[in-house]
Amino acid sequence: MKFETKYHKQIRENIKTILWLNSNMQSSHWGRVLFIVLLFLGSFHIKNVAAQGVQTGSNQTETELLVAELTSIGFENIAVRSTESDLTIAYENRVYRSQHRALSEVLKTIAQSDVTADSLHVLMLYREQPMSQVSTSLADLRAMVAGEISYQQWQQGSRFTMEHDRSLEALRGVERVQRTRFRPEIPIGLGMRYQLGNYNNPYRFAFDLQPELRVPLPYGVTANFRLAIPLYNDFDNNFDRNTKIRPSLIALTYERRLYDGIYASATTGIFTRNRRGWHAMLKTFLWEEVFSITLNGGQTLFTDLTGEPFFRSFEERDFHFYTASADYRWRRYDLNIRAQYGKYLYEDTGLRVDVHRHFGDALFGFFFMDTRFGNNYGFNFSLPFPQRKSLKAGPVRIRTATHFPVVYHYEGQNFRARIHETGITMDQVLMEFYPSYLRKEMERWF
């Protein structure tokens, strides 16, 4: 009876959310569009909620109790297969800002449950796609959580890997609980455009609030719709359109794990930097997360739906792009080195080298480029927003974005080796699931 009551309460809260959104979003054209989409999707979710997870009675097995506990925390796409010797669990995290924190919570929940097995395999998902896996002895995990052995001792006997064919096979046919499909979330981020160093005006900034509607659809497809709501602008406020609420990104993205270590993504829609078109990416890991190769390609046309660019006469044309890059991950320091060559946006051809390192949940790096248009270099960083845990799964989850990215080019206002945002996130997100990174970062939670 406990879970029936909880879900009915959830539906009541969901309706309150929808009514609140209705009262706050009707003032702008794009706000009304967003509201109608949410209402449509909310109806799918209410149907899903009513259809799943209504557990009653006192005859639940330990496995069912574990699943119920994981769903109550807010994890989604949960699948569990229990045999005499093995326990295989898959989950997706949209609750915690960091994947390592989510994994630690899952492991603690499992350790504190009454399930029995010799081996435990925990498979981490992203947009329903398997990313990384932790395999360990359940007894060792319980000993570590209880403080009988140290985290270092436990992780030495455990396996963190990006190979998960066997776990996927074990979970074949198992129904997922608390699915993410049609359960949208609205991360609210901050966008910044700026210029430093112009002697006429050394600090010029434009800040936009960027709520994004992200709707997971079946088979690894995600629909993204992001608005830019101007907060402050003394950078490009001479363009009237850039001072109004406008779309920032509208994309339909397909991301999928093809085989162990091979990921593919494709997207179409309206992208940043006033582009629209399509983009495809293929990423192959040759040796765990240490060596990988990424191929990118796409075609873009101009659009002014997302704002007015500085150099419209140059940008108002079609550009196609294709690049190949090789990545090396220095696991000891969570350092990534990428060498990328090809044709970038704006028909610039040449080499770009990026070096960045994870500093916990933050990321700092620098880059250098040598292309047809000239040399340039700069640095970038991505700082995590303070909200470490968002609300549990509901029809619409509103939260802050996970990070605030900033890029600095030594020479701005040019078209050298420019890249744009297209909705494909797999390339960046995969780094949060790298086994070596998870292994190191999880220690602080135990």
Added chain:
Amino acid sequence: MSFTFSRCFIIFSSKKHEVGNVVSKVSFFHNLKCVLQYRSLVALALIILFVPILSEAQSLTGTSGLFHIPTARTQVDKSLIIGLHQLPPQYSLYGRGIHNNRYGYATITFLPRVELMFRYTNMMGVEKFPDRGPFMDRMVAFRLLVLRETRILPAILFGIHDPVSPKSYEQDKYFGANYIVLTKALKFDNIIFDTSIGYALDLPYQKTQVYEGVFGGFSLSMEEYQWLELMLEYDSNRWNTAAKVRILNRVQIMAGLMEFKRPAGGISYRFQF
């Protein structure tokens, strides 16, 4: 020192103040002259003194060092330091000899042996026209710890500040420095004597400007009071002295005299990831 700072605090809130007698007023003004000149920095320092946070040892340039000279010390891995310093015009090519330099910087220990810095310098007091603003200069610095200090050997570090591309050789370059520096800590009872000696040299297309030739210095601290450091150095052009105070290992406040004549200093804060 505490009396001086507390009177400074009163001065910030009002332009008038009263002292006991004329003689006291004259000496008070004389002593406070340098403090009033940098009152905004001092006020910020006082505010942050009471905020419980941590920091480490930066030089005036923004990189790890004594007062104006670099040392072979680097911060703990994954440290990020942001700071604000001010330098009198006589000691900077970017001041034309008449404008103070005030700069903000961010220094990161990107790897245990690699320190990177980005600095943005403002030329103070430049006359502003309606269509012009203050002059700003950007620079980066790269430092590589070649050898860690051992019981016998000193730490050895190579650094390069404000590198420019060969195509823009010496254009907009004001803070160039290329150097090798050695640092060794010596301990006598409970006194720590951290000594450094270095050499600045020109590299192909990279002229050294801030230091030329030999530089060196030392800092003194007590083992029980490592939050306070006293420094004396020769930066290849002049002798300088300064003191650093570290609060809760996060905030650093530094003040000193360039050439034993003109005050300089600043404040920084360290984030540890």
